[in-house]
Amino acid sequence: MPKPEREDHSSDHKQDAKNSSPAPCSTAIAAVDEHSATDLLNPRHWPLWKKWTIIFCVSLLNFVDAIGSSASATAVPALLADFGHENVGRVAVILVVSVYVLGVAVGPVIVAPLSEKYGRLWLYNGCSVLFVVFNIGCARSTSIGALIALRALCGVVSAVPPTLGAGSIADLMDVKDRTMAIAVWALGAIIGRTSRPTIGPVAGAFIAEAAGWRWIFWALVIVGGAAALSSLLFMRETHHPTILRKAAKIPRNVYDTDQAESQLPSDGENISAALLLRPLVLLFTNSSILALSAYSALAVAYLYIFLTTLAETYTTIYGFSVGVAGLVYLSMGLGAIVGQLVYSALTDRTVRLHTARGDYKPEHRLLWAPIGSIVMPLALLWFGWSVEERAHWMVSVVALFPLGFGLVMEMVAPLAYLIDAFPDCAASAVAATVISRAVSGAFMPLISVPLYDALGQGWGNSLLALVAFLLVPVLLLISGHIHRLSRHVLHHRT
Numbered sequence: 001m002p003k004p005e006r007e008d009h010s011s012d013h014k015q016d017a018k019n020s021s022p023a024p025c026s027t028a029i030a031a032v033d034e035h036s037a038t039d040l041l042n043p044r045h046w047p048l049w050k051k052w053t054i055i056f057c058v059s060l061l062n063f064v065d066a067i068g069s070s071a072s073a074t075a076v077p078a079l080l081a082d083f084g085h086e087n088v089g090r091v092a093v094i095l096v097v098s099v100y101v102l103g104v105a106v107g108p109v110i111v112a113p114l115s116e117k118y119g120r121l122w123l124y125n126g127c128s129v130l131f132v133v134f135n136i137g138c139a140r141s142t143s144i145g146a147l148i149a150l151r152a153l154c155g156v157v158s159a160v161p162p163t164l165g166a167g168s169i170a171d172l173m174d175v176k177d178r179t180m181a182i183a184v185w186a187l188g189a190i191i192g193r194t195s196r197p198t199i200g201p202v203a204g205a206f207i208a209e210a211a212g213w214r215w216i217f218w219a220l221v222i223v224g225g226a227a228a229l230s231s232l233l234f235m236r237e238t239h240h241p242t243i244l245r246k247a248a249k250i251p252r253n254v255y256d257t258d259q260a261e262s263q264l265p266s267d268g269e270n271i272s273a274a275l276l277l278r279p280l281v282l283l284f285t286n287s288s289i290l291a292l293s294a295y296s297a298l299a300v301a302y303l304y305i306f307l308t309t310l311a312e313t314y315t316t317i318y319g320f321s322v323g324v325a326g327l328v329y330l331s332m333g334l335g336a337i338v339g340q341l342v343y344s345a346l347t348d349r350t351v352r353l354h355t356a357r358g359d360y361k362p363e364h365r366l367l368w369a370p371i372g373s374i375v376m377p378l379a380l381l382w383f384g385w386s387v388e389e390r391a392h393w394m395v396s397v398v399a400l401f402p403l404g405f406g407l408v409m410e411m412v413a414p415l416a417y418l419i420d421a422f423p424d425c426a427a428s429a430v431a432a433t434v435i436s437r438a439v440s441g442a443f444m445p446l447i448s449v450p451l452y453d454a455l456g457q458g459w460g461n462s463l464l465a466l467v468a469f470l471l472v473p474v475l476l477l478i479s480g481h482i483h484r485l486s487r488h489v490l491h492h493r494t
Contacts, residue, residue, distance in 0.1 A: 041247055043171045043238045051172045053234050055181050057227075058165045061128060062188030064227045065158035068131070068220050069100045079144070079213055095148050098442055103155020105438035108163040108431030110156070113278045115427050119242030120164050120171075124235050127157035128228035132221055139217035162189055163434050166419045167427030171238035175420055176348075176355045179365075182416050183344040186408075187337065278425065283432035288421065292414035293436040295471060299410035300437040301444035302376070302464060306332065306403070308445045309452070318393045331397050335404025343368060343409050347416065362420035369413035376406025377465035384461025410471070411437075 043051070079096065111123050134154045141147040165185040173181050237243055282289050307329075314325040346368045354360040383399035415430055422429040452460045 041243050042240055043236075043243070044174060046172070050236070051181075052184075054168065054172065054236060054238065055184055057230050057235050058124070058161050058168055059184050059188035060227050060230060061124070061161040062165065062185065064220075064224050065131070065161055066189045068135070068154060068158060068224070069097075069104070079147075082213065096144070096151050099148055099152045100155040100158075101438050101442040103152040104159045104162075105435050105442070107156040107159025108279055108434045109277070111160050112163050112167075112427040112431035115164050115167060115239065116278075116425055119237050119239040120168060120427075121235055121237040121239075123160050123164060124231050125228075127160040128224070128231045130157045132224045132228055135217045135220045135224060139214045139221065159434065159438075163431045164427050166415060166430035168238050170419050170423045170426040171240060175360065176352050178419060179344045179348045179351060179416065182412060182419065183340045186412050186415065187340055278428045279431035279435060282422075282425075282429055283435065289418065289429055289432050292417065293433045296411055296414040296433050297436040297440035298467070298471065299372075299376075299407050301440040302380075302468070303407050303411075304441040304445045305448045305464075306400075309448050310400075313387060313457070314393065317387060317390070320393075328397050328400065331400040332404035332407075335401035336408040338401075339372070339405035339408035340412065342405070343412055347413075362417050365416040365420060366413055369409055372406040372409030372413070373468060373471040374406075375402050376410065377468040379403035379406060380461045380465040380468065383457075384465075385458045388456055388458030 111127070115123055131154060134150050134157065137150040138147055138154070141150060166182075169178055169181045169185060237246075283293060284290065310328055311325040314320040314328055320328075347365060350364050350367055351360060354364055379399050379402040383396050383403060386395040386399060414433060418429040418433065419426045451463070454460075455463065
């Protein structure tokens, strides 16, 4: 059934990308999408079971990569004892954890534009296998330097699922069907991030004590190997231009293959100059991507602040054991799952309503995001002052539920918007956001210790809540600006 509203919106935002960025998305890719409504090779026409199998595989890879980012945290004492560096080695061992996140910031710059030129399947399969190989290297490392280098490489290849998942969803799903797919894709990372502090202190510490720190990485090899096997068996290429090129079935009377190839970057120096820099160019030249990346990065920064401080809060203030303190993260994880479901239900209803009316715009994906910007600051105040006043531990643990609820809405909504607003280069647009998230996740938690030492839990979290409250008008302004820009482009086109 034709969807003229999607075609109009895509054209508007292609023009928006062209006007706001010196490196717009490939027009050849756009042309393939527009002229292949009846092509049986179009992934959007695949059976639902095939689409969802691919999405679940990407979500599984997302989960493995998320838990892998801090798997070595519980092995710090064992690493220090094994390598014998008590002073300089402590800084180096901390780098074993943080360098992974920095690798995640580098990865999108490489993999996103390559996927839009050469397809996604080889990157999913290749990087999932490399993740296993590099973790084998970590398990067999004989020096801290080698371990740091291999962890950085693990971070680079682990950037594939959070970066390319957006492009795969845009490949597979029509606009009205994307919300649940986005939720499932993002849920793997959310569960991985919120469950790893629970798994780490219990399973990680047990493994490190019983079998040595190397077995933490062998465990990642086993889990990563299972995810890589699922990718090799069930993943399929979803990038439509790549499918058509490989099948050599582009009809001459429908699409000019020679013209398409001439519009794509050449295989020489232009790839590194124009293609590989596309995520960074989009980040710093497109106002909507920059604003939403900053918005999303702050939410991720808050998530990492709590991931790195909650266990210490409950062990020092409430006297919890390390294992029991890890269980409090389940409250945040449950809130994140509920937040995903609520956002998906509300957004699905909104998108279907406006699609039926014929006036759907990508900014409709942002309509419910202010809920997270309201709930999250209230949860910060609730948590901070209950801990500051030494209320019963259950009071603060319950506060983590709305915190997870609000955080996930702030992290998912920008991704959903970018996938619809930049369908022809969704991987690069989301890669820009992944880069900003990784940088904030690596460095922003460093402020938590001096912040809480100076202000305490009450006023420290109140300051975080104030900054989060300011996101509400910012998000509304972003949505309004994008809506006016869309109408302006449409007016000039007509």
